[in-house]
Amino acid sequence: MSKLYSGAEIVFKCMEDQNVDHIFGYPGGAVLPIYDELQNFKSIKHVLVRHEQGAGHAAEGYARSSGKPGVILVTSGPGATNVVTALTDAYMDSIPLVCISGQVPTHLIGTDAFQECDTTGITRPCTKHNWLVKDINDLASTIHKAFEVATTGRPGPVLVDIPKDIQFQKTKYKKPKKEKKLNGKSHNHFNQNSIDQLIDLMSKSSKPIFYTGGGVINSGPRASELLRELVYATGFPITSTLQGLGSFPGDDNQFLGMLGMHGTYEANNAMHDCDLMINIGARFDDRITGKIDEFSPNSKKVHIDIDPSSINKNVKVDLAIVGDVKTVLSFTLKSLKQKKSKFLKSNKQKTSKWWEKIQKWRSVRSLDYIGSEETIKPQYAIERLYELTKDKDSYITTEVGQHQMWAAQHYKFNKPNRWMTSGGLGTMGYGLPAAVGVQVAHPKKLVIDIAGEASVLMTIQEMSTAVQYNLPIKIFILNNQYMGMVRQWQELLHDKNYSESYTAALPDFVKLAEAYNCVGIRAKTPEELDDKIIEMLNTDRPVIFDCMVDKVENCFPMIPSGKPHNQMILGPKDQENKKITGKGKSLV
Amino acid sequence: MPNSKSAYSFSNKKEKFDTHIIVVWVDNEAGVLARVVGLFSGRGYNIESLAVAQVDEKLKISRITIVTTGTPQVVNQIKLQLRKLVPVHKVADFKREDKAVIFKEMALFKIVGPNNKLERALKACKKYNPVLLDKTKKSNVIQITALRREIDKMSKDLKKFGLVSVSRTGAVAMTRGADIFK
Numbered sequence: 001m002s003k004l005y006s007g008a009e010i011v012f013k014c015m016e017d018q019n020v021d022h023i024f025g026y027p028g029g030a031v032l033p034i035y036d037e038l039q040n041f042k043s044i045k046h047v048l049v050r051h052e053q054g055a056g057h058a059a060e061g062y063a064r065s066s067g068k069p070g071v072i073l074v075t076s077g078p079g080a081t082n083v084v085t086a087l088t089d090a091y092m093d094s095i096p097l098v099c100i101s102g103q104v105p106t107h108l109i110g111t112d113a114f115q116e117c118d119t120t121g122i123t124r125p126c127t128k129h130n131w132l133v134k135d136i137n138d139l140a141s142t143i144h145k146a147f148e149v150a151t152t153g154r155p156g157p158v159l160v161d162i163p164k165d166i167q168f169q170k171t172k173y174k175k176p177k178k179e180k181k182l183n184g185k186s187h188n189h190f191n192q193n194s195i196d197q198l199i200d201l202m203s204k205s206s207k208p209i210f211y212t213g214g215g216v217i218n219s220g221p222r223a224s225e226l227l228r229e230l231v232y233a234t235g236f237p238i239t240s241t242l243q244g245l246g247s248f249p250g251d252d253n254q255f256l257g258m259l260g261m262h263g264t265y266e267a268n269n270a271m272h273d274c275d276l277m278i279n280i281g282a283r284f285d286d287r288i289t290g291k292i293d294e295f296s297p298n299s300k301k302v303h304i305d306i307d308p309s310s311i312n313k314n315v316k317v318d319l320a321i322v323g324d325v326k327t328v329l330s331f332t333l334k335s336l337k338q339k340k341s342k343f344l345k346s347n348k349q350k351t352s353k354w355w356e357k358i359q360k361w362r363s364v365r366s367l368d369y370i371g372s373e374e375t376i377k378p379q380y381a382i383e384r385l386y387e388l389t390k391d392k393d394s395y396i397t398t399e400v401g402q403h404q405m406w407a408a409q410h411y412k413f414n415k416p417n418r419w420m421t422s423g424g425l426g427t428m429g430y431g432l433p434a435a436v437g438v439q440v441a442h443p444k445k446l447v448i449d450i451a452g453e454a455s456v457l458m459t460i461q462e463m464s465t466a467v468q469y470n471l472p473i474k475i476f477i478l479n480n481q482y483m484g485m486v487r488q489w490q491e492l493l494h495d496k497n498y499s500e501s502y503t504a505a506l507p508d509f510v511k512l513a514e515a516y517n518c519v520g521i522r523a524k525t526p527e528e529l530d531d532k533i534i535e536m537l538n539t540d541r542p543v544i545f546d547c548m549v550d551k552v553e554n555c556f557p558m559i560p561s562g563k564p565h566n567q568m569i570l571g572p573k574d575q576e577n578k579k580i581t582g583k584g585k586s587l588v
Numbered sequence: 589m590p591n592s593k594s595a596y597s598f599s600n601k602k603e604k605f606d607t608h609i610i611v612v613w614v615d616n617e618a619g620v621l622a623r624v625v626g627l628f629s630g631r632g633y634n635i636e637s638l639a640v641a642q643v644d645e646k647l648k649i650s651r652i653t654i655v656t657t658g659t660p661q662v663v664n665q666i667k668l669q670l671r672k673l674v675p676v677h678k679v680a681d682f683k684r685e686d687k688a689v690i691f692k693e694m695a696l697f698k699i700v701g702p703n704n705k706l707e708r709a710l711k712a713c714k715k716y717n718p719v720l721l722d723k724t725k726k727s728n729v730i731q732i733t734a735l736r737r738e739i740d741k742m743s744k745d746l747k748k749f750g751l752v753s754v755s756r757t758g759a760v761a762m763t764r765g766a767d768i769f770k
Contacts, residue, residue: 129673312661
């Protein structure tokens with residue numbers, strides 16, 4: 001007779017078989033049996049966070065930077081509700097997470113027991129799927145299934161809720177079922193015919209553009225390689241969403257920069273004027289499209305996506321290819337080589353006028369800003385940070401707001417999985433715990449959270465985690481004492497009524513760093529900035545870097561709400577001419 | 589529901605709303621109805637009626653029939669979003685006008701009144717296969733099966749004969765002929 005294991009042991013046996021090496025969690029009454037077993041499974045390291053939301057974002061950072069699912073362990077009630085923000089964040093940005101939550105014993109469910117909540121009910125709309133395990137015999141198969149659901153197709157978070165009595169009960173352990181060999185076809189619903197159509201469209205186009213997104217990153221590093229191959233083979237321009245940054249080299253001449261609300265002038269105008277748009281793993285998000293009725297009015301649109309429900313959701317497309325990005329790209333490249341081996345040569349002539357137009361837009365230099373010798377401009381701070389770290393294969397996380405957009409605009413990424421940011425949900429407080437998770441996955445690498453002082457205060461307690469595990473993360477705060485993006489919108493859209501967007505009683509971040517037993521550095525002038533950044537980089541401990549920047553700098557260029565791509569505001573001067581009026585004001 | 593949030597990108601256009609009957613085959617497990625219904629409420633889709641019951645005891649498959657309205661894009665999204673749910677096996681979509689599909693709803697009417705009115709009520713239901721389920725000196729319970737609008741009409745018409753209570757189901761659907769939906 002095979003050995004009997006308790007539910008708590010089975011949780012870890014499953015994790016072993018799923019190759020989990022780190023879990024992020026916080027103990028509590030309803031998961032104590034699981035925590036009791038932790039010491040018996042040496043291959044699994046537990047990272048104790050300071051708040052369950054931190055566990056969730058750390059797991060996201062871990063997953064996004066490593067390509068493996070992030071694993072979270074929390075208790076019932078508040079443990080589970082605290083993790084909801086992170087689960088929703090992961091759901092919006094398609095990050096694979098497996099969250100194990102404790103639950104009150106089965107006989108108490110429904111009695112409003114201590115620390116009871118309807119965890120599966122609360123997390124149903126923010127997970128791909130969730131389970132309440134009421135029978136010990138279902139536990140192992142459920143956890144294995146959870147890993148499968150989280151990591152296959154369009155990735156996302158899942159949750160397994162395990163009542164305390166189930167954690168004590170014993171049964172036989174079931175190994176994961178051998179994956180059915182489907183030859184990777186399960187998520188690919190396209191045929192050669194669509195690929196041929198794509199190549200036909202590509203060869204006919206004189207104003208093409210690739211518009212790529214987080215799907216390329218999620219498809220694995222191979223997808224980024226294939227994307228580069230395709231872009232070079234075609235000579236087409238390429239732009240990327242916030243989540244897609246890094247899948248194509250940010251300093252390449254064919255790269256037009258990020259598109260969307262704070263994208264570059266050339267990327268947005270090219271999107272508007274193109275005759276062929278090839279969307280690879282992006283989802284026509286509202287921050288990307290601007291006014292939907294006037295979105296790229298004269299283009300044929302191709303959409304490559306693994307999720308059929310993304311097709312025709314916001315924008316109707318002419319050709320849909322449902323499949324994994326890397327598979328679709330490899331088929332496309334193969335066909336392109338067979339049928340149009342001289343594509344680049346024959347195409348150069350055709351797209352030369354298009355490139356000329358793009359160069360004109362480029363010459364506007366939409367990311368330029370007015371420099372200063374007295375105060376540190378936030379864009380300048382990011383530029384310097386980039387220049388001083390670009391040879392280091394660094395990993396960047398961000399919080400949410402102006403600093404996030406400046407980071408996306410001015411930090412150039414050359415590799416996938418180096419850029420972790422909360423795009424879909426826009427979660428302030430994401431970056432610090434995400435940096436913790438990234439550093440756990442990559443202990444030797446440089447990990448920087450480009451932060452705002454308002455965002456970082458939402459999860460600042462995780463500094464304590466970083467110190468406990470000797471994770472030398474660098475928190476690079478662009479401190480303007482405002483919720484900068486809120487302030488910017490109030491300036492542009494609410495008649496400069498800066499309602500509650502100024503933080504009057506900020507902590508002294510240097511002293512705060514010392515209180516956490518890590519290192520605090522402050523930079524006040526452009527002159528000292530480089531030295532201070534170098535000091536930060538040379539510190540092999542967690543650092544909070546308080547970069548005092550211009551308080552009222554705005555993030556440009558910007559597509560105002562309710563406007564299409566070709567009506568961007570470029571900077572302080574341009575703004576007067578293109579005031580946001582009427583309907584645009586009410587949009588978000 | 590002209591302001592459906594799921595399709596906010598189209599919301600400023602006035603598009604035609606069609607009525608569709610969506611049939612979903614699901615694993616009959618805890619919370620599955622909440623998943624389906626939550627998807628509708630969460631994404632701002634409309635539910636006009638809902639009928640659900642287990643149809644395969646061995647495989648534990650339930651069949652959910654939902655009557656909904658929406659623009660073609662919204663109805664398409666409903667189908668695609670439903671197919672993403674883990675316990676969903678297949679999703680069928682029929683237009684209300686579809687001649688190849690039978691739609692039926694059932695209603696129970698309680699009539700209270702003198703004998704002559706009870707008889708006239710039963711007579712009025714004649715077209716819709718009335719079944720007299722309960723009869724006392726003062727009351728009748730009549731069951732009819734019919735289309736939604738027919739039941740709407742009967743609920744109104746029977747008032748004058750002493751209709752005191754109506755109970756009705758959501759629509760269920762079945763394709764005509766030998767074929768089944770795969």
